[in-house]
């Protein structure tokens with residue numbers, strides 16, 4: 001995509017359209033009023049309209065859903081076809097697939113799309129995506145992200161640009177990634193998934209019990225073709241990841257169901273407040289409800305702060321070294337020259353941001369992992385064999401007692417390859433980060449220029465299915481990450497360059513390690529005791545709104561025999 005291929009500015013489009021309109025009316029006069037003249041005039045008008053109308057409609061009238069270059073779509077109408085395409089993508093919640101289709105139709109790796117009156121450049125060339133993400137500027141697209149801040153403060157530090165972001169990032173990235181915090185996160189998952197008393201572990205055991213009972217029962221169960229009563233993972237995964245991030249933040253379990261419900265409501269409300277596709281009128285109500293959620297979280301944060309300070313005072317808690325993110329925030333608030341400069345509202349805002357960014361994405365990545373393993377029993381066997389080798393425990397060991405730590409997990413390359421491949425196939429932030437350059441931006445792949453101020457989308461989904469970087473891109477092939485020869489190593493290198501589902505550079509995801517460890521611990525603990533299989537068959541589709549999640553699926557859970 002060169003700068004010359006971008007749609008013209010509105011003034012130019014209006015001029016073209018005006019010229020086209022004049023030509024349409026003038027042609028019959030110039031060509032005479034005979035039948036041949038009329039036919040020629042019609043052809044001229046039609047071709048001019050075909051050329052100019054899509055640009056005029058989008059640039060000047062701001063009609064939505066027309067994209068340039070115009071790909072084939074349902075219906076040949078330049079506007080209605082695109083609008084229909086966009087509407088069906090929104091209602092089927094599969095926007096990422098449509099963007100992938102548009103990319104193919106556009107015949108370019110980078111292309112422009114008009115949505116909701118905004119021209120957005122979709123950058124999906126792996127080299128360009130990495131280049132844009134790695135720069136301090138362009139900053140994030142504030143217009144798109146502002147509603148997130150409405151929850152508590154319009155100025156969530158980690159979502160802003162500039163010096164305040166850098167300071168906050170320096171402050172918070174560390175505590176999220178200390179050995180102590182990561183080891184604690186692994187222990188929380190072990191207790192929940194591996195332990196019989198954990199919610200996740202109890203659900204697995206109960207589902208396996210139902211499966212066994214159904215197998216013994218000649219009549220069998222009517223709940224699913226495989227018998228038993230299939231297990232649904234979405235709530236289990238969300239509760240698990242929410243409890244991990246809550247522990248990491250304040251060393252306490254999630255207080256109650258009200259808290260869980262509130263956090264669940266925050267993301268859909270944010271979407272509604274963004275006004276995509278809800279009109280502004282509806283968004284106002286969403287904003288009010290979002291603020292109410294924010295007040296609830298400020299109160300929750302304040303309660304934790306009061307309790308922690310009381311624990312400091314009576315000596316029951318020593319903040320040195322800091323044991324969670326709250327310790328770091330409080331130390332900073334007490335230090336007049338700290339990163340927050342004593343602003344409690346802002347620290348509550350980041351508390352809320354960590355909560356919302358830190359559970360949903362990881363929960364869906366675990367769900368996609370379970371689904372993929374159900375589809376590929378051979379991958380279950382490989383992961384389990386590797387885990388048994390590395391952990392060196394007899395198969396009779398209870399999952400909760402396994403010596404799973406960040407160090408032992410790091411010695412499992414097959415598990416790592418499966419994790420990477422699942423995240424590649426189903427990137428939780430499928431739409432990808434957005435940016436708005438402060439100056440003209442030259443893309444490295446072909447030297448094309450994106451003008452300052454243009455909204456840019458860096459589509460994770462599209463780039464992670466790029467055919468050049470990932471041959472056979474829709475297939476689950478963990479071995480692409482486990483090269484055995486020189487050709488494989490070269491391919492793995494290209495795959496690695498394109499793999500940035502957590503972003504890269506100064507605003508990349510600080511929770512990547514945490515999320516990876518949660519995923520791996522959950523998978524090893526689950527496979528240690530159970531075999532997994534799909535109960536209701538396919539298709540399971542992706543739902544793409546804010547995060548990419550699978551449509552509901554049921555899993556048959558069968559207890560493994562203790563024999564190796």
Ligand code: HEM
Pocket residue numbers: 133140158159160169176245353354357358359361362365427428429433434501502503504506507508509510511512514515
């Ligand atoms: C599979 C799980 C996850 C994925 C795919 C993911 C992905 C991302 C992406 C793509 C970004 C934006 C990067 C950019 O704008 O260039 C981001 C930012 C962020 N993520 Fe994650 N994330 C995940 C889990 C987590 C977890 C567990 C936490 C909490 C500890 C977290 C906290 C954050 C925060 C605070 C930011 C903003 C960073 C900043 O502004 O400097 N994420 N994440």
